[in-house]
Amino acid sequence: MLDHDILIVGGGLTGLRAAVGLCDRFNVGLISKVYPTRSHSIAAQGGINAALTNNPDSRDDSWEKHTFDTIKGSDFLADQDAAEIMCKEAIGIVYEMEHWGCPFSRFPDGTIAQRPFGGAGYPRTCYSADITGHVLLNTLYERAVAKGVKIYPELFVAGLCIEEGQCHGVVALDMKTGELIPVSAGVTFFGTGGYGRVYQHSTNALINTGSGIGMAYQAGLPLKDMEFVQFHPTSLIGTNILMTEGCRGEGAYLLNNQGERFMQRYVPSAMELAPRDIVSRCIQTEMDEGRGFEHPLGRYIQLDLRHLGSKKIIERLPGIRNICIDFIGIDPVLEPIPIMPCQHYSMGGIDVDKRCASELPGFYAGGECACVSVHGANRLGGNSLLDTIVFGKLGAQAIGEDLEDGVPRPDEKAILRLKDKVEEKFRRLAAPGAEKPYRIHAELGAVMNEKVGIFRTREELEQALDKLIELKRRYGDVGVSSPVRYMNYELTAALELEAMLDVSHTIILGAILREESRGAHFRTDFKTRNDGDWLKHTIARMGDDGSPVLSFKDVTITRYQPTERKY
Amino acid sequence: MIKASAYTFKILRYDAMKPESSPCFSTYKIRVIPGLTVLSVLIRIRDEIDGTLSFRSSCRSAVCGSCAMVINGKLDLACRTQVAAFDTDTIILEPLPNFEVIRDLVVDMTPFWTMYEKVQPYLIRHSPVPEKELPQSEAERLRIDQYVNCILCACCYGACPVLARGPDSDYMGPAAAVKLERFVLDSRDERPAGALDVVNDEKGVWACDTMFHCIDACPKDVRPTDAIVGLRKAMVKNRFQKMLGKAKNEA
Numbered sequence: 001m002l003d004h005d006i007l008i009v010g011g012g013l014t015g016l017r018a019a020v021g022l023c024d025r026f027n028v029g030l031i032s033k034v035y036p037t038r039s040h041s042i043a044a045q046g047g048i049n050a051a052l053t054n055n056p057d058s059r060d061d062s063w064e065k066h067t068f069d070t071i072k073g074s075d076f077l078a079d080q081d082a083a084e085i086m087c088k089e090a091i092g093i094v095y096e097m098e099h100w101g102c103p104f105s106r107f108p109d110g111t112i113a114q115r116p117f118g119g120a121g122y123p124r125t126c127y128s129a130d131i132t133g134h135v136l137l138n139t140l141y142e143r144a145v146a147k148g149v150k151i152y153p154e155l156f157v158a159g160l161c162i163e164e165g166q167c168h169g170v171v172a173l174d175m176k177t178g179e180l181i182p183v184s185a186g187v188t189f190f191g192t193g194g195y196g197r198v199y200q201h202s203t204n205a206l207i208n209t210g211s212g213i214g215m216a217y218q219a220g221l222p223l224k225d226m227e228f229v230q231f232h233p234t235s236l237i238g239t240n241i242l243m244t245e246g247c248r249g250e251g252a253y254l255l256n257n258q259g260e261r262f263m264q265r266y267v268p269s270a271m272e273l274a275p276r277d278i279v280s281r282c283i284q285t286e287m288d289e290g291r292g293f294e295h296p297l298g299r300y301i302q303l304d305l306r307h308l309g310s311k312k313i314i315e316r317l318p319g320i321r322n323i324c325i326d327f328i329g330i331d332p333v334l335e336p337i338p339i340m341p342c343q344h345y346s347m348g349g350i351d352v353d354k355r356c357a358s359e360l361p362g363f364y365a366g367g368e369c370a371c372v373s374v375h376g377a378n379r380l381g382g383n384s385l386l387d388t389i390v391f392g393k394l395g396a397q398a399i400g401e402d403l404e405d406g407v408p409r410p411d412e413k414a415i416l417r418l419k420d421k422v423e424e425k426f427r428r429l430a431a432p433g434a435e436k437p438y439r440i441h442a443e444l445g446a447v448m449n450e451k452v453g454i455f456r457t458r459e460e461l462e463q464a465l466d467k468l469i470e471l472k473r474r475y476g477d478v479g480v481s482s483p484v485r486y487m488n489y490e491l492t493a494a495l496e497l498e499a500m501l502d503v504s505h506t507i508i509l510g511a512i513l514r515e516e517s518r519g520a521h522f523r524t525d526f527k528t529r530n531d532g533d534w535l536k537h538t539i540a541r542m543g544d545d546g547s548p549v550l551s552f553k554d555v556t557i558t559r560y561q562p563t564e565r566k567y
Numbered sequence: 568m569i570k571a572s573a574y575t576f577k578i579l580r581y582d583a584m585k586p587e588s589s590p591c592f593s594t595y596k597i598r599v600i601p602g603l604t605v606l607s608v609l610i611r612i613r614d615e616i617d618g619t620l621s622f623r624s625s626c627r628s629a630v631c632g633s634c635a636m637v638i639n640g641k642l643d644l645a646c647r648t649q650v651a652a653f654d655t656d657t658i659i660l661e662p663l664p665n666f667e668v669i670r671d672l673v674v675d676m677t678p679f680w681t682m683y684e685k686v687q688p689y690l691i692r693h694s695p696v697p698e699k700e701l702p703q704s705e706a707e708r709l710r711i712d713q714y715v716n717c718i719l720c721a722c723c724y725g726a727c728p729v730l731a732r733g734p735d736s737d738y739m740g741p742a743a744a745v746k747l748e749r750f751v752l753d754s755r756d757e758r759p760a761g762a763l764d765v766v767n768d769e770k771g772v773w774a775c776d777t778m779f780h781c782i783d784a785c786p787k788d789v790r791p792t793d794a795i796v797g798l799r800k801a802m803v804k805n806r807f808q809k810m811l812g813k814a815k816n817e818a
Contacts, residue, residue: 034623034625034631034633035633035676035680035719037631037632037718037719038623038625038626038631038632038633039625039631040625040626040631042626042630042631042718043626043628043630043631052699094700095698095699095700098700098701099690099692099696099700099701100689100690101689101690101750101753101755101756103708103711103715103753104700104708105708106703106704106705106707106708107705108704108705109702110702110703110704111699111700111702112700128715131630131715131716134630134718135715138715139690142688142689142690143689145683145684145688145689146687146689176669176675178584205625205626205627205631206610206624206625206626206627207625238602239604239627239628241627241628242628297602319630322629323628323629326629326647326649327604327628327647328602436614436618438613438614438615480618481617481618481619482618482619484584484619486584486669486670487621487669487670487671487673488619488621489613489621489622490613490618490619
């Protein structure tokens with residue numbers, strides 16, 4: 001049995017930042033199902049928000065203004081005290097990452113460069129060309145190596161051990177040897193990322209199954225605001241690779257098949273830099289009303305960079321250019337990029353407070369798998385990298401405080417009991433089954449895409465629920481091709497699929513229940529925001545029959561009274 | 568309508584847990600539409616034809632470095648390689664060379680990461696930290712740009728003719744040199760000259776034959792040989808300065 005004071009699950013920005021913050025004082029272990037630098041944080045492109053006031057156009061910026069933009073962007077569903085903390089911490093976090101070696105792009109005066117992003121009053125998005133996630137993740141991994149953090153790459157967590165109101169650790173599969181390893185820990189911290197892959201079309205990495213969220217939920221923890229799913233306006237058609245908001249931050253246009261900058265008709269004040277939920281709806285409307293372009297890979301809208309000129313494109317957006325050339329054979333210097341909106345981010349997640357603490361002693365979560373909530377109903381671009389690092393840091397601080405009187409003693413017997421259960425699950429999956437995991441996954445992705453997308457109606461959501469229940473039933477017959485446990489990706493996919501079905505269930509039920517439109521949740525049968533009835537968080541717990549039971553929680557309002565969200 | 572073409576995929580299979588078996592090719596016939604990547608076909612094969620096939624993948628957009636392999640003789644990321652990019656309807660896939668295979672296309676990356684850690688792959692500073700950012704000019708940032716782009720996919724390691732001489736070579740490999748040079752050239756880094764000693768031998772930068780295979784193999788246009796040559800120059804310069812009694816304080 002492995003034993004740590006603190007076990008961190010997830011090697012992305014949140015997990016690494018938490019580990020770096022705790023490893024000097026505690027015996028910390030970090031488990032990741034991939035090598036940490038393969039985590040999805042690496043794929044973030046555009047930048048990280050902080051009111052540094054380096055940009056000549058942002059001299060009047062402040063963390064308070066950043067907070068207001070974040071809360072307005074959230075359609076007033078964010079907890080305002082938490083948003084304040086995040087935006088205040090932002091400045092120190094960016095300087096800290098810089099001091100640790102993060103190679104940000106620079107302004108001519110040698111300060112960190114900042115670009116405009118959607119929904120922000122000032123250009124406050126700090127960046128490194130269009131590889132900001134790559135440089136941040138590498139810097140934090142380097143920091144973790146420098147500090148000698150104990151990292152276990154390619155350990156796949158197969159179960160979270162919660163008994164008697166305490167978290168005792170996890171059971172993990174060593175993917176290299178196939179061995180099941182019990183891991184005991186006084187405190188477990190999840191930084192396991194989002195669930196993008198429950199959608200057929202997502203910008204997310206293939207590893208973003210939301211299995212961490214699902215595992216916590218299956219172990220009895222509540223999830224929050226799961227119906228709020230961000231659809232990014234600009235993903236490349238076909239592969240759905242992200243085309244950063246930084247493109248529009250640098251001045252790119254969105255064009256319909258009339259050659260029109262259609263955002264003029266919707267949000268003339270912000271144009272292409274309106275928040276993501278709004279831009280995605282505008283693009284979808286243009287395509288639905290026949291003003292999109294047709295392509296064998298799907299209908300699309302153009303993202304036009306050409307007027308920026310080759311120098312600016314090559315300097316500021318080199319990764320975007322390479323992706324376009326490699327993946328669709330288009331050079332954006334010469335041709336517009338064909339884009340469509342698709343799933344991008346999970347606003348909802350494991351219900352935690354602004355210290356990353358869950359309701360259960362000894363279990364914490366941060367980053368995309370968690371919902372503090374700082375993003376409310378819609379996250380602003382540049383705030384997710386920020387969320388990951390800030391709450392990795394604050395979660396570590398909170399754990400340090402909570403362990404001042406000593407590390408709780410986990411119950412090793414409880415972990416061994418869980419190991420037996422996981423063994424049983426493995427045996428069941430290895431038995432011949434009529435269903436293959438990929439088929440259920442594909443059908444789940446399709447129904448989430450078609451019925452739980454940018455525009456939602458009760459009728460379609462209920463159809464999605466029926467389908468989900470059918471898929472859950474069929475999951476009982478899933479079998480994998482080989483009982484071998486090492487490097488058996490079909491097996492791990494089958495394990496994660498169960499969590500994906502549960503996660504999707506909470507998304508669909510939340511979306512059915514919430515009869516209003518707020519942020520990224522848009523109901524065509526309830527088109528306006530309804531603060532009287534719905535200014536509250538949705539909480540989902542797994543009921544006895546395995547279905548979610550929903551309840552509600554107040555939103556924390558400090559200084560910003562909800563007003564109509566206009567741009 | 569898009570027309571699918573028939574392709575033959577030959578994939579080298581091996582299971583290190585069954586040492587009695589020897590590596591052999593499995594053949595899969597699959598219809599592919601233009602624009603599909605090698606990775607997307609691999610996923611289809613695993614999903615629909617053969618669930619036992621092992622390969623790594625994550626970002627599917629050439630930024631995470633998971634899916635490096637040999638594709639029709641060329642080292643590259645499966646996710647960014649188009650099936651239609653070759654003048655043939657047969658695609659042969661093999662695991663990255665210079666590593667032990669664990670299963671099929673999955674290799675044991677441990678030696679790669681060991682070398683990475685050996686070079687102190689992080690910013691080293693002794694001076695007090697300012698309240699705001701450490702200033703860095705655009706030109707100074709540009710100097711490290713190509714090295715910053717490394718995604719640690721190990722294509723260079725797999726392509727290296729020195730490492731191909733066998734596990735006894737103990738050579739650090741190109742990627743570790745890239746990482747070290749990325750910090751040596753960083754205007755903010757204050758590592759002492761002695762920090763280069765760890766690679767200043769026949770297993771370090773002097774092992775490189777400057778055959779440039781790593782440059783050809785890099786999917787991100789990094790030039791590891793530049794880093795190796797740069798480090799060699801720095802070492803010679805350090806030695807020269809030492810002889811003149813001007814060596815940096817090693818503290």
